[in-house]
Amino acid sequence: MSVSQIPDIGNGLQNFRIAPSNNPANNTFSHQSNPVLSFELPSSNVILNLKTLRVVGKMRIRYNTAPLGVANTRIDQYLGVNSVFQNVSWSSKNSRAVIERITNYPQLINTLLPALKDSSAFRNEFGVEMLSSQSNNFTEKFILEKMFQNSGVDGLDFSTPIFTGMTMASGDKIPLMPIGGLLYTCELAPSSAVFNTTDAQQPEYELFDIALVGSYYVPEMAEREAIVSMGSGEVEINTFTPLYSTVQSTNQTQTYSLGLSDVISVLWSFVPASFINNYQFNQNQHMRITQGTSSNQLVKINALRNGVQLPFNYDLTVEPETLEAELHKYYLMALKKIQNITHSAVDATTNDIRFAYGSSGLPITAINQRSELNKLNVAYGVPYDVLGDLAGVNFSGSPLTIELQSTLSDGTSNAQFVFVLHKAKVAYGSEGIRVLN
Amino acid sequence: MSNTDLPDALKFQNVSNPSSSKQYSLKTQPVSFSQSKARFEIPRQGILSSNAMLQFSGRTGMDNATYTMLVGCLAQVERATLSTASGKVIMDNRHFSEKQVCEVPFRGNTYNTFKAPYLNMSYYGFAPPLENEDATDTVGTIRPSSIQYLNATGSSIAPQKSVIFPTTGQQLLTPNNIPSVQIQLAQMFPFLYNTQLPVGSMEQLFLDIYWRPDSAVGRLFVTRSGTAYASQSFPVNQVDTFLHTDHITYDDPSVMEEIENRMASNLQFVYTDCINQLVNTPVASPVTASIATLQADLGCVNYKLTGVKNIALEAFAHHPAFGFYYSYGEYTNRNINLVINDSQMYPNNNQTQAENYTRLTKIYDMPAQIPKPLYSGGRAGTDGFPTTQLFNGFAQLDFWGGDLNIQAIELKDEQGKALQNGLAPIRLIYERNVSASYQAVVPQPLNKAELQYYFIEYLRSFAVSGNGNVMVSEFI
Numbered sequence: 001m002s003v004s005q006i007p008d009i010g011n012g013l014q015n016f017r018i019a020p021s022n023n024p025a026n027n028t029f030s031h032q033s034n035p036v037l038s039f040e041l042p043s044s045n046v047i048l049n050l051k052t053l054r055v056v057g058k059m060r061i062r063y064n065t066a067p068l069g070v071a072n073t074r075i076d077q078y079l080g081v082n083s084v085f086q087n088v089s090w091s092s093k094n095s096r097a098v099i100e101r102i103t104n105y106p107q108l109i110n111t112l113l114p115a116l117k118d119s120s121a122f123r124n125e126f127g128v129e130m131l132s133s134q135s136n137n138f139t140e141k142f143i144l145e146k147m148f149q150n151s152g153v154d155g156l157d158f159s160t161p162i163f164t165g166m167t168m169a170s171g172d173k174i175p176l177m178p179i180g181g182l183l184y185t186c187e188l189a190p191s192s193a194v195f196n197t198t199d200a201q202q203p204e205y206e207l208f209d210i211a212l213v214g215s216y217y218v219p220e221m222a223e224r225e226a227i228v229s230m231g232s233g234e235v236e237i238n239t240f241t242p243l244y245s246t247v248q249s250t251n252q253t254q255t256y257s258l259g260l261s262d263v264i265s266v267l268w269s270f271v272p273a274s275f276i277n278n279y280q281f282n283q284n285q286h287m288r289i290t291q292g293t294s295s296n297q298l299v300k301i302n303a304l305r306n307g308v309q310l311p312f313n314y315d316l317t318v319e320p321e322t323l324e325a326e327l328h329k330y331y332l333m334a335l336k337k338i339q340n341i342t343h344s345a346v347d348a349t350t351n352d353i354r355f356a357y358g359s360s361g362l363p364i365t366a367i368n369q370r371s372e373l374n375k376l377n378v379a380y381g382v383p384y385d386v387l388g389d390l391a392g393v394n395f396s397g398s399p400l401t402i403e404l405q406s407t408l409s410d411g412t413s414n415a416q417f418v419f420v421l422h423k424a425k426v427a428y429g430s431e432g433i434r435v436l437n
Numbered sequence: 438m439s440n441t442d443l444p445d446a447l448k449f450q451n452v453s454n455p456s457s458s459k460q461y462s463l464k465t466q467p468v469s470f471s472q473s474k475a476r477f478e479i480p481r482q483g484i485l486s487s488n489a490m491l492q493f494s495g496r497t498g499m500d501n502a503t504y505t506m507l508v509g510c511l512a513q514v515e516r517a518t519l520s521t522a523s524g525k526v527i528m529d530n531r532h533f534s535e536k537q538v539c540e541v542p543f544r545g546n547t548y549n550t551f552k553a554p555y556l557n558m559s560y561y562g563f564a565p566p567l568e569n570e571d572a573t574d575t576v577g578t579i580r581p582s583s584i585q586y587l588n589a590t591g592s593s594i595a596p597q598k599s600v601i602f603p604t605t606g607q608q609l610l611t612p613n614n615i616p617s618v619q620i621q622l623a624q625m626f627p628f629l630y631n632t633q634l635p636v637g638s639m640e641q642l643f644l645d646i647y648w649r650p651d652s653a654v655g656r657l658f659v660t661r662s663g664t665a666y667a668s669q670s671f672p673v674n675q676v677d678t679f680l681h682t683d684h685i686t687y688d689d690p691s692v693m694e695e696i697e698n699r700m701a702s703n704l705q706f707v708y709t710d711c712i713n714q715l716v717n718t719p720v721a722s723p724v725t726a727s728i729a730t731l732q733a734d735l736g737c738v739n740y741k742l743t744g745v746k747n748i749a750l751e752a753f754a755h756h757p758a759f760g761f762y763y764s765y766g767e768y769t770n771r772n773i774n775l776v777i778n779d780s781q782m783y784p785n786n787n788q789t790q791a792e793n794y795t796r797l798t799k800i801y802d803m804p805a806q807i808p809k810p811l812y813s814g815g816r817a818g819t820d821g822f823p824t825t826q827l828f829n830g831f832a833q834l835d836f837w838g839g840d841l842n843i844q845a846i847e848l849k850d851e852q853g854k855a856l857q858n859g860l861a862p863i864r865l866i867y868e869r870n871v872s873a874s875y876q877a878v879v880p881q882p883l884n885k886a887e888l889q890y891y892f893i894e895y896l897r898s899f900a901v902s903g904n905g906n907v908m909v910s911e912f913i
Contacts (some may be wrong), residue, residue, distance in 0.1 A: 009778050009857050009858075009859045010777075010778050010780075010851060010856060010857060011848075011849070011852075011855065011856045012850035012851060012854065012856065013847075013848065013849065013850035013851070013852040013856065014782050015782060015784065016784065017783070017784040047851070049851055052799070054792070054795050055734055056789065056791065056795075058789070100699050119545075119565075120545075120546040121804065122805065123546075123563065123564075123565065123579060123808050124546070124804060124805070124806050124807055124808055124809075125794070125805070127806035127809035128790070128791055128794040128807070128808075128809045128812050129791055129794055129795060131668055133809070135565055135577070137575075137576050137577035137578075138565070138576055138577050138578075138579070141576070141577030141578065142577070142809055154769065154872050154874045156791055157552045157791040157792070157813075158789075158791050159791035159792045159795040166470065173851065174487075185487065209789075213792065213795075215851075217850055217851035217852065235451060287794065324873065366705065372577075374577075421786030
């Protein structure tokens with residue numbers, strides 16, 4: 001039901017709640033049984049503010065998969081329920097043309113949120129909405145213990161925002177009819193990617209009572225008719241393009257043919273490749289380059305466009321065992337105009353290489369990973385938009401090269417998750433939609 | 438609220454054409470004062486700046502007493518009224534301190550932890566435990582942030598010293614060291630946050646403050662466990678009660694002329710007012726019920742609605758730290774739905790607590806500073822807060838869990854347009870339910886009556902005519 005659109009009565013607010021279009025009979029999604037969630041937003045003459053969207057529902061540990069309790073089990077402290085969404089995508093509902101697809105979605109969130117939000121946000125809104133808290137102990141007590149009940153009834157409710165370029169960085173509200181409606185798809189991650197545990201029993205998660213909620217703006221009659229008759233046009237969006245690489249040597253040169261014209265920034269993070277889909281470890285934590293049980297530092301970064309240094313016209317070098325202030329500064333600048341970042345959940349107390357997870361006092365082990373002292377979240381970035389006006393650099397036909405030098409001295413394989421933030425345009429017309437990068 | 442049509446000088450913002458001005462700051466005593474009411478004449482001079490403050494100091498009859506944690510001294514004001522000499526009431530803010538339960542968490546943790554204790558002696562705010570605190574008390578918990586430790590192990594904490602009142606003995610000394618507190622006029626009349634009134638050209642305005650009596654523990658003050666409640670018959674210190682106002686006059690006569698010219702054709706101020714509806718929720722029957730529903734009319738025919746806020750007091754009981762300023766929410770779900778213009782505002786009637794929190798974030802475009810266990814202590818049981826750590830002498834246990842479950846519904850649309858109600862009253866559909874597994878931890882939580890406060894915000898207006906007369910309207 002909606003607010004009446006009788007002239008002079010009501011207004012343009014219309015709240016909606018959309019169940020997954022592929023909702024199974026048992027109302028439950030999991031990686032083993034129903035690993036894909038799809039939500040369809042109609043091709044209707046209304047306007048959608050994507051920032052109002054939330055995926056809501058409940059999460060629980062499947063009956064009898066953690067009979068020993070959860071004392072030795074954690075989910076990522078910065079991600080909460082978002083650990084379960086492995087890949088997400090936005091498409092046109094009618095044409096199925098993909099507008100934005102993000103693989104390794106948890107890694108993207110961990111690249112963005114801990115730097116842009118502060119500890120207070122994790123203690124308050126993210127705790128309630130996303131089941132994340134920046135605290136491993138809190139996660140055990142208030143998240144996992146409530147998910148675990150071995151009766152399979154309640155679960156823990158969540159209402160998480162969607163962290164894609166479409167929903168986060170785009171100022172425009174989207175008229176749904178010209179782009180043929182929207183389809184939001186989430187592919188679920190395996191439980192081994194969500195939980196890390198040292199128990200022999202391996203917990204599995206389930207999602208149920210899932211829905212997509214938000215609100216439309218329903219314009220006045222004349223405007224609605226105008227939306228119906230919109231012939232062709234463009235909607236500008238900011239979007240992330242995900243890439244993946246591995247680092248297993250001291251010096252590494254990576255070249256990406258992006259084919260993107262308005263690149264705003266490039267962001268990346270590392271996790272040991274052996275952590276991926278490994279119940280013993282958290283594959284979503286952003287760590288330094290790892291060798292054995294200790295962290296290694298990036299000591300030199302070079303970013304090149306077409307073989308020419310850009311934006312740094314020098315080698316960005318870092319003294320070992322320092323706080324890597326310069327790296328951190330450019331990482332923050334890659335996210336936002338730096339003056340506008342006033343609070344951050346990651347800082348020297350969480351990331352100092354002398355004390356953080358991976359230091360000699362807190363070596364990289366499965367037990368230490370769930371320690372309250374482990375709040376490490378290190379990501380790196382190269383900004384191409386230092387003024388913060390989101391005018392990017394043209395990389396179409398000009399490859400991006402990233403040269404990394406680290407203190408890694410053996411062949412340990414470290415997974416590298418790269419995200420390129422750039423502008424794109426969604427052009428719509430009688431032939432459907434096209435995405436222009 | 439829309440005040441875009443007002444002259445620049447009446448908006449609380451940087452003006453586009455700066456003109457030199459003079460500020461006169463005045464300190465006004467009440468024209469009448471008792472322990473139930475104080476009346477102030479707002480000085481008629483120039484333009485009243487939005488920075489006006491009410492100052493007073495409180496007295497308590499108990500040792501180790503503090504104001505209640507969340508609202509602090511705001512609890513002393515039961516009702517605030519802004520009216521004119523001709524008897525027109527511009528805004529009558531009843532249940533002012535209950536409404537502040539819905540407002541204070543939006544101020545941000547930094548403000549509430551560091552600034553609010555100086556201004557209004559509240560000490561709301563939560564922090565994770567420090568590494569050197571007693572691990573048995575603090576593993577995985579959060580704790581109030583403005584605290585002092587009462588013993589070496591950290592298992593007993595109390596509010597920070599700066600918000601604790603002098604003992605009753607010290608209050609009788611001269612000087613009696615009773616701390617002054619302040620309330621912004623804009624807190625009582627929110628349209629002053631962005632509007633400045635041309636009081637020099639208006640008929641006389643009066644501010645009436647109705648003080649709340651110290652009738653029970655938790656109404657004004659709380660204290661440590663073991664200290665018996667003692668009422669204070671004179672909780673407001675008359676000699677320290679003032680209204681501080683700042684008045685602006687512009688050197689360029691054209692600025693005031695513009696205002697006066699606009700007044701010649703009735704200068705209209707559009708603002709957001711709030712009416713209150715109290716709804717009693719009875720005990721669910723049978724007492725083992727797992728769902729309790731209630732429907733009621735909330736009125737507001739023809740109003741231009743902007744939002745609804747809600748708190749629920751459980752069984753009329755006070756909280757050891759929050760007093761009577763909290764909102765009970767220890768249910769699996771607690772759901773408010775409204776039927777306006779014969780349409781339900783939300784498609785479903787069974788929203789989770791996480792969804793309820795998301796609604797809150799839309800009210801002020803910022804999140805409320807309410808930690809998860811405090812917002813929805815569903816199935817928190819004895820895991821709510823540190824199990825052995827005493828706060829003010831009371832075991833925290835689960836008495837904190839779910840006790841700040843404030844709710845709100847945004848009714849403006851994307852364009853900021855208010856929702857025009859038609860000729861039918863707002864219909865409330867209220868539901869609280871508990872699952873079987875919840876009841877295993879907290880038995881029979883529906884066996885409690887609730888007193889619910891609904892604060893319904895809507896647009897209305899008043900106009901000032903050329904001779905300064907004020908005309909108020911319920912509508913715009």
